[in-house]
Amino acid sequence: MRAERKRVVIIGGGFGGLYAAKSLGNQLVDVMLVDHKNHHTFQPLLYQVATAALSPGDIASPIRGILRRYANIEVLLGEVVGFDLNGRRVHLNGGADLAYDYLIVAAGATHSYFGHEEWGAFAPGLKTLEDATVIRRRILLAFEDAERQAAEGRNPGPLNFVVLGAGPTGVELAGALIEIARGVLAHDFRHINPSHARVILLEGGPRVLPAYPEDLSRSALEQLRSMGVDVRTGSVVTLVEPGLVRVGNMVIPSTVTLWAAGVAASPLGKMVSSSTDRAGRVPVRPDLSLAEHPEIFVIGDLAAVKDEGGNPLPGLAAVALQEGKATATNILRELRGESRRPFYYRDKGLFATIGRQAAVARFGRIHLTGFVAWVAWLFIHLILLIGFRNRVLVLVNWVWAYFADQRGARLITDIEPIGQDVAAAEKATKTG
Amino acid sequence: MRAERKRVVIIGGGFGGLYAAKSLGNQLVDVMLVDHKNHHTFQPLLYQVATAALSPGDIASPIRGILRRYANIEVLLGEVVGFDLNGRRVHLNGGADLAYDYLIVAAGATHSYFGHEEWGAFAPGLKTLEDATVIRRRILLAFEDAERQAAEGRNPGPLNFVVLGAGPTGVELAGALIEIARGVLAHDFRHINPSHARVILLEGGPRVLPAYPEDLSRSALEQLRSMGVDVRTGSVVTLVEPGLVRVGNMVIPSTVTLWAAGVAASPLGKMVSSSTDRAGRVPVRPDLSLAEHPEIFVIGDLAAVKDEGGNPLPGLAAVALQEGKATATNILRELRGESRRPFYYRDKGLFATIGRQAAVARFGRIHLTGFVAWVAWLFIHLILLIGFRNRVLVLVNWVWAYFADQRGARLITDIEPIGQDVAAAEKATKTG
Numbered sequence: 001m002r003a004e005r006k007r008v009v010i011i012g013g014g015f016g017g018l019y020a021a022k023s024l025g026n027q028l029v030d031v032m033l034v035d036h037k038n039h040h041t042f043q044p045l046l047y048q049v050a051t052a053a054l055s056p057g058d059i060a061s062p063i064r065g066i067l068r069r070y071a072n073i074e075v076l077l078g079e080v081v082g083f084d085l086n087g088r089r090v091h092l093n094g095g096a097d098l099a100y101d102y103l104i105v106a107a108g109a110t111h112s113y114f115g116h117e118e119w120g121a122f123a124p125g126l127k128t129l130e131d132a133t134v135i136r137r138r139i140l141l142a143f144e145d146a147e148r149q150a151a152e153g154r155n156p157g158p159l160n161f162v163v164l165g166a167g168p169t170g171v172e173l174a175g176a177l178i179e180i181a182r183g184v185l186a187h188d189f190r191h192i193n194p195s196h197a198r199v200i201l202l203e204g205g206p207r208v209l210p211a212y213p214e215d216l217s218r219s220a221l222e223q224l225r226s227m228g229v230d231v232r233t234g235s236v237v238t239l240v241e242p243g244l245v246r247v248g249n250m251v252i253p254s255t256v257t258l259w260a261a262g263v264a265a266s267p268l269g270k271m272v273s274s275s276t277d278r279a280g281r282v283p284v285r286p287d288l289s290l291a292e293h294p295e296i297f298v299i300g301d302l303a304a305v306k307d308e309g310g311n312p313l314p315g316l317a318a319v320a321l322q323e324g325k326a327t328a329t330n331i332l333r334e335l336r337g338e339s340r341r342p343f344y345y346r347d348k349g350l351f352a353t354i355g356r357q358a359a360v361a362r363f364g365r366i367h368l369t370g371f372v373a374w375v376a377w378l379f380i381h382l383i384l385l386i387g388f389r390n391r392v393l394v395l396v397n398w399v400w401a402y403f404a405d406q407r408g409a410r411l412i413t414d415i416e417p418i419g420q421d422v423a424a425a426e427k428a429t430k431t432g
Numbered sequence: 433m434r435a436e437r438k439r440v441v442i443i444g445g446g447f448g449g450l451y452a453a454k455s456l457g458n459q460l461v462d463v464m465l466v467d468h469k470n471h472h473t474f475q476p477l478l479y480q481v482a483t484a485a486l487s488p489g490d491i492a493s494p495i496r497g498i499l500r501r502y503a504n505i506e507v508l509l510g511e512v513v514g515f516d517l518n519g520r521r522v523h524l525n526g527g528a529d530l531a532y533d534y535l536i537v538a539a540g541a542t543h544s545y546f547g548h549e550e551w552g553a554f555a556p557g558l559k560t561l562e563d564a565t566v567i568r569r570r571i572l573l574a575f576e577d578a579e580r581q582a583a584e585g586r587n588p589g590p591l592n593f594v595v596l597g598a599g600p601t602g603v604e605l606a607g608a609l610i611e612i613a614r615g616v617l618a619h620d621f622r623h624i625n626p627s628h629a630r631v632i633l634l635e636g637g638p639r640v641l642p643a644y645p646e647d648l649s650r651s652a653l654e655q656l657r658s659m660g661v662d663v664r665t666g667s668v669v670t671l672v673e674p675g676l677v678r679v680g681n682m683v684i685p686s687t688v689t690l691w692a693a694g695v696a697a698s699p700l701g702k703m704v705s706s707s708t709d710r711a712g713r714v715p716v717r718p719d720l721s722l723a724e725h726p727e728i729f730v731i732g733d734l735a736a737v738k739d740e741g742g743n744p745l746p747g748l749a750a751v752a753l754q755e756g757k758a759t760a761t762n763i764l765r766e767l768r769g770e771s772r773r774p775f776y777y778r779d780k781g782l783f784a785t786i787g788r789q790a791a792v793a794r795f796g797r798i799h800l801t802g803f804v805a806w807v808a809w810l811f812i813h814l815i816l817l818i819g820f821r822n823r824v825l826v827l828v829n830w831v832w833a834y835f836a837d838q839r840g841a842r843l844i845t846d847i848e849p850i851g852q853d854v855a856a857a858e859k860a861t862k863t864g
Contacts, residue, residue, distance in 0.1 A: 039842075039844070
């Protein structure tokens with residue numbers, strides 16, 4: 001009997017891959033989950049690590065630990081470098097191969113600089129824990145550098161934080177930045193006044209949170225402005241350099257520039273499908289499988305899935321998670337001789353948090369703003385966080401941050417001499 | 433009045449510098465604390481970060497945050513590159529100068545490879561948060577790499593962790609390593625059995641914990657062996673290379689090698705004194721000042737201080753902390769026209785923890801071993817930890833780790849392709 005067990009390979013330990021694996025746990029299949037990181041990252045809270053409210057360990061869990069109780073699941077740390085789609089094999093770095101009967105590709109998305117990859121060094125994006133600690137370091141070093149210049153009698157000039165893109169991540173970063181500057185850091189320095197720092201949120205489109213209902217976009221804009229964020233819509237960035245960004249003919253000085261303007265699907269998409277869309281996402285059938293290869297499923301941010309109205313599903317944890325569960329269910333159905341079922345997304349709403357007590361949310365037809373939306377966001381994210389330990393720790397951190405207005409995670413690690421981050425990036429661009 | 437206030441510059445935000453600063457807080461002096469990191473690190477618990485029991489944020493606090501309530505204290509992120517001792521100025525990187533009336537040098541110590549600096553790349557030591565995350569990455573990657581080789585049908589060979597040096601840090605690392613391998617990781621893998629990993633503790637001298645009373649050394653040895661650590665005393669390492677260490681003619685294969693064999697005082701010692709000892713420590717007068725420059729105090733691991741019996745004080749947090757306080761008191765006494773007082777160390781005992789419920793401790797004449805010593809160690813370190821938040825978080829982490837036998841902090845960050853750490857180090861050695 002054992003020899004006949006089908007083998008499912010899952011690529012990616014994000015929400016899609018992890019929930020697919022969990023749903024296949026202790027079932028009559030052999031599962032191999034491959035990721036190039038050893039941990040699952042709770043991406044919705046990454047911006048809190050980037051802005052020093054949480055530590056990396058608070059929002060990440062080792063994938064092995066999450067799946068250890070399922071004896072039929074193996075976890076492998078490795079990088080997928082290609083496929084033999086007809087031979088049903090996954091090629092890993094180092095020359096090894098994994099055979100599969102079913103393949104679930106849940107490799108997610110990364111930043112897109114729209115053909116300006118050279119901007120990446122000066123405007124880091126936020127997709128991984130490493131990204132978050134780079135951003136945290138740049139933000140904290142900007143204040144340290146200004147303090148030191150002022151202490152030495154020099155004029156540090158204005159502190160400008162420029163966030164590019166006003167989707168949920170951009171809005172969250174901008175809100176958290178102005179809160180740090182005017183809150184916890186306000187009394188930490190002697191020569192500079194951190195609350196004079198400016199946070200500028202640039203959005204190419206006509207409104208913030210473009211994927212949200214218009215009334216919530218308006219509310220988010222008002223909440224951001226009342227917190228002191230300088231929001232500029234209709235501002236398409238044409239150049240990113242160390243110390244500045246350019247919008248048309250206008251030069252905006254920028255001490256730290258952050259990228260939240262675009263994502264592109266994992267390059268693995270193009271390796272399994274020749275018909276990816278503009279963002280590199282893979283079109284899938286209603287059961288999330290590929291037309292040419294029914295044994296391959298693509299889920300999460302890498303998949304282009306439409307809802308009943310024909311609108312593309314957003315890149316949300318809730319979408320990926322449901323797609324992972326549905327795919328596992330379909331594989332198990334097929335193994336029992338039943339037919340697959342099409343995937344339907346059960347809408348869990350949309351949230352964007354802007355600051356303490358500031359957020360917008362949509363649940364079905366209910367639109368929430370301000371404090372109520374913020375409490376709903378807090379509650380949902382605590383529930384979603386994987387693992388008891390993380391939940392307790394994050395709660396302790398949040399309660400502490402909320403009442404004491406302290407951010408305990410403001411560590412600068414892997415420090416380079418001040419300014420070297422940008423200097424190195426500049427050099428890299430010039431030489432290559 | 434204000435113009436007459438004396439200016440105290442403190443170099444280093446470890447226990448010595450921090451407690452000197454706190455004791456000068458809100459007194460009639462101007463204080464400037466300079467550190468090249470933005471955070472104080474609770475060094476006694478660094479090995480817990482290196483072995484994935486705690487997160488970096490659990491054992492570190494931003495120095496600014498700790499000192500923010502003292503209006504007379506400034507904190508500066510910067511690197512000291514030299515002194516003008518007669519002109520009473522500190523030179524910082526970037527060309528700036530700090531003038532002082534009193535200087536407290538508390539720059540601590542770093543690893544010493546006894547003239548074999550090339551070993552550093554293959555046997556990292558443990559002094560900073562960055563060191564701890566490097567070690568954590570290597571340990572966790574060793575298991576991941578073996579699992580992957582086994583999954584691909586190759587023979588991963590034995591997993592050997594070799595710890596060099598059986599002082600407190602070496603003992604703590606060895607104990608924590610065997611606990612990880614036989615505890616939390618034991619059920620995480622499918623192809624390898626982590627509990628077969630070997631932990632080898634090599635000590636050049638005749639006994640572990642050489643600075644401890646002999647009965648405690650014996651007890652530590654027994655506790656380590658009963659946990660499964662292969663302890664070899666009288667083993668002087670003569671070569672460290674990728675994958676092996678050599679003791680005399682014997683080659684010991686080593687998957688991960690850790691250095692806990694020697695420390696050297698900060699190079700700043702030699703810049704303020706021409707009579708440093710073999711370990712680079714600065715001899716000081718009974719009031720911890722320099723004979724040639726009474727306005728300069730050297731404290732903490734950088735100072736060579738003897739107790740009443742003429743024995744050198746150990747490099748402990750408690751010693752540095754008391755020296756910092758005593759120095760601040762002497763400066764304030766002198767400013768009031770009183771004479772300085774000699775420093776006396778109030779012995780707070782010695783602790784080394786070996787594992788869960790395993791430790792040795794000496795308080796005065798009382799020697800404790802096993803569970804009792806471990807509880808004492810736990811209690812003292814919780815009290816010592818700076819800041820309420822860290823104490824609560826660390827407690828939550830410990831309780832969780834203790835009851836669930838889970839280690840939540842086993843994240844591999846800044847991951848390179850497997851083996852590249854060592855490959856890069858190897859290359860660096862060969863080319864430079």
